[in-house]
Amino acid sequence: MRRAGWVAAGAAVVLAAVGGVTVALADGPVASAPAAKSKVPTDGSADAGFARDMAVHHQQAVEMSFVIRDRTDDPGIRRLAYDIANTQANQRGMLLGWLDLWGLPYASSDAPMAWMKHGGDGGHSGHQVKDGALMPGMATKTEMARLAKANGKQAEILFLQLMTDHHKGGVTMAQGCVDQCSVGTERKLAQGMVDAQESELKLMADLLKERDAKPR
Template sequence: MRRTDWLIGAVAGAVLAAGGITAAVASTDDSPGSGSGSASGGAPSSSSADAGFARDMSVHHQQAVEMSYVVRDRTENEEIRRLAYDIAQTQANQRGMMLGWLDLWELPKVSEGPPMAWMGMSEAPSPGEGSLMPGMATNAQMKRLGELNGRAAEVSYLRLMTTHHKGGIHMAQGCVERCEVDAERRLAQGMVESQESEVALMTTLLKKRGAKP
């Protein structure tokens, strides 16, 4: 599959997810916009944990998708390419859901304050130099990944994505604890479980390559 086809598939999935989730939540009682899932009885406010998580995790997910596109073109190893494809598809779809909720709530998709303010910056792991949020790779790290090939690219991707997932898990756990919308909390809990599983898999893949996380 060419990179263009791969990208089109992920984008199409995200668009379908955004449209599908908007239609689904608009027609159910337990929806992000119906009030039944929010203690306030209505759509979340722009400063809420629900909105903050949706915005910040959308940005966080976008980098994971981009990172996966990069490594897909830098290795011929099918195991790594399948993992990267799965991560790209899953996170593109989840990003579409979160952006769909922000549309449904009629809230801006761009953060009005510093990232992670909804969690309390003192509670979050410190982002790396040049990165926006915990676990995110810096521009220099992304550039370096794009310059590597074969095993070196695989190891770099696995290390960067392990760190990325650990930051994402921390953020998702924050939503599980703070978000008021039931559907969003369930999505966040699913992220915790799936990304913890992928971290374990990536640790195994690194060991197979004689590398440490």
């Protein structure tokens, strides 16, 4: 029943994302005007770069949430993972939907985080960091493998530590969009990410403390 509930929630997320994509046309600079086409974000814009990179960033958070679901029975951890999976899958659908509406590809020849200015990406702009971690806060392949093998309290602590790093990187990226993106709806979504993930960071710090652990 638990698995069925998560799958059903995923289907609802897809429907919600479709509605969010439509709003992007009504609220952003892509609004109705004869010359609106010229205002669609370009391939190298911060709007497009953020949409691409955050979609990838969110995908890993969803993956980690599904992994911990099967590694623990703790209701608090499972509830947090459920919320993260639902929220970030929804937002990912919106980001990819905007790229579709703008006529832009999901992938780019630019390096991850190349759209960020002023070095706000923690030094990751312009190159790929080791072991498969493409962007700030993302877990490496080795860390994902460790999470998949852990159980109980050990899995809970590792998940909270990895997700804490992930959220910190996500906040940096989202703030970059707030500062640099031109589409109003996308900036609003990014600000919502900042607010929500900062709140979850406080919750995860408390959950780690309950387990006699702390962020890395």
